[in-house]
Amino acid sequence: MTMVEHFDVLQELGLTPVWRLRARYRIDVAATAPHAAKEPTPAESDADAGSVSLLAVPRLDVVKAPQLAPPQAKVVNDSLLAVPQADAGNRAARIAMLDWAHFAADVSACTECGLARTRNLAVPGVGDPRADWLFVGEAPGAEEDAKGEPFVGQAGRLLDSMLAALGMSRTKAVYIANVLKCRPPNNRTPAPHEVESCLPYLHRQIALIQPKLIVALGKSAATTLLKAEASIASLRGRVHRYQGIPMIVTYHPAYLLRTLPDKAKAWEDLCLARATLLGILNTGVLQSTERDPT
Numbered sequence: 001m002t003m004v005e006h007f008d009v010l011q012e013l014g015l016t017p018v019w020r021l022r023a024r025y026r027i028d029v030a031a032t033a034p035h036a037a038k039e040p041t042p043a044e045s046d047a048d049a050g051s052v053s054l055l056a057v058p059r060l061d062v063v064k065a066p067q068l069a070p071p072q073a074k075v076v077n078d079s080l081l082a083v084p085q086a087d088a089g090n091r092a093a094r095i096a097m098l099d100w101a102h103f104a105a106d107v108s109a110c111t112e113c114g115l116a117r118t119r120n121l122a123v124p125g126v127g128d129p130r131a132d133w134l135f136v137g138e139a140p141g142a143e144e145d146a147k148g149e150p151f152v153g154q155a156g157r158l159l160d161s162m163l164a165a166l167g168m169s170r171t172k173a174v175y176i177a178n179v180l181k182c183r184p185p186n187n188r189t190p191a192p193h194e195v196e197s198c199l200p201y202l203h204r205q206i207a208l209i210q211p212k213l214i215v216a217l218g219k220s221a222a223t224t225l226l227k228a229e230a231s232i233a234s235l236r237g238r239v240h241r242y243q244g245i246p247m248i249v250t251y252h253p254a255y256l257l258r259t260l261p262d263k264a265k266a267w268e269d270l271c272l273a274r275a276t277l278l279g280i281l282n283t284g285v286l287q288s289t290e291r292d293p294t
């Protein structure tokens with residue numbers, strides 16, 4: 001391959017600019033590229049042929065690469081803007097199809113919100129998968145985060161004692177879960193988007209368990225499920241509904257450890273829950289005027 005052919009190949013590949021000898025110093029003058037300088041006159045050619053010196057320093061021309069067209073702006077497709085919403089819908093639909101064999105593994109693999117980066121273990125839930133009672137708290141604490149099971153610390157032992165007083169346990173007729181399946185750092189209040197990310201899992205648990213009664217433990221769990229901001233004092237003593245299921249609101253066991261006098265109130269709430277469940281079992285009808293937030 002001649003030098004000219006080599007240069008043309010580089011130019012076609014976009015590898016120029018390169019330094020190239022002027023045409024009049026080449027041995028093969030006839031092979032000069034079309035864009036070279038003007039053709040030498042016969043006198044110049046004769047002079048060059050007879051007076052080329054080994055010490056002569058050839059002049060160099062710079063061949064500039066062709067200017068590339070500026071990149072065109074990307075065209076935004078309106079359908080792409082709907083991808084996050086579509087993905088969210090697909091995720092909710094996928095979770096709604098989970099069975100118990102895959103539920104815990106799916107929760108543990110979830111990275112929908114930032115809590116997945118700060119948790120130790122996800123806390124799906126524990127108990128009887130066909131329970132009549134579903135207890136729902138706000139979120140795992142430090143001990144739950146370490147063991148992967150809800151209500152295992154001091155507050156969990158108090159809850160176990162309350163269940164035993166009703167003739168139940170966390171492995172029989174009862175299922176225990178949280179709205180959030182991962183612990184917020186330093187037990188902070190969950191952010192709204194974290195709650196929304198986790199609610200599909202709770203909805204699936206309710207669909208799988210089909211409980212006859214829900215007990216919301218603490219203000220945060222109660223207001224999240226009822227979609228209304230209210231004091232726990234105003235929510236207690238009444239039968240609410242969540243997804244058509246009767247729901248009783250009571251204090252969180254961790255609160256009762258700090259406020260012992262309210263244990264009696266919590267026991268009243270559990271007695272109301274038991275009476276409500278017995279009434280449903282006997283009549284098959286929930287007598288309540290409470291609005292279902294769902």
